[in-house]
Amino acid sequence: MPLSEAQHLELMHPWLRERIERAILAWRAAAAPGETIRIVESVRSLATQQKYFSEKKSKADGISAYSRHQFAPALACDVAAIRSGQYIAKASDPAWERWADAVEAEGLESGLRWKFV
Numbered sequence: 001m002p003l004s005e006a007q008h009l010e011l012m013h014p015w016l017r018e019r020i021e022r023a024i025l026a027w028r029a030a031a032a033p034g035e036t037i038r039i040v041e042s043v044r045s046l047a048t049q050q051k052y053f054s055e056k057k058s059k060a061d062g063i064s065a066y067s068r069h070q071f072a073p074a075l076a077c078d079v080a081a082i083r084s085g086q087y088i089a090k091a092s093d094p095a096w097e098r099w100a101d102a103v104e105a106e107g108l109e110s111g112l113r114w115k116f117v
Helices: 005-010 014-030 046-054 094-105
Strands: 035-041 078-083
Touching (some): 014 035, 014 094, 035 094
Antiparallel strands (some): 035 078
């Protein structure tokens, strides 16, 4: 059973939790009708991290390189932007730009703007 937003927030480091809560409020205040954003992952198990690594969804294998999701309390979270009940997959969608702006205003990094070598 997936965790609720409140449960994900509880699993986050307090410093991160405060900033994510404010970013979510800012994002939702500017959202178009039918749009929302949800936390889909906070703390990540070693098994999940290794699964993501094997699927090339992460550069961290969970052993020699760690994800910020692997710490408890969590030092990272993943979100899903939703419009009319559908996940917004296109990174160039304005909803994702709005999320990047909201988290960066809180001093956080957005995966949307990561630079990979």
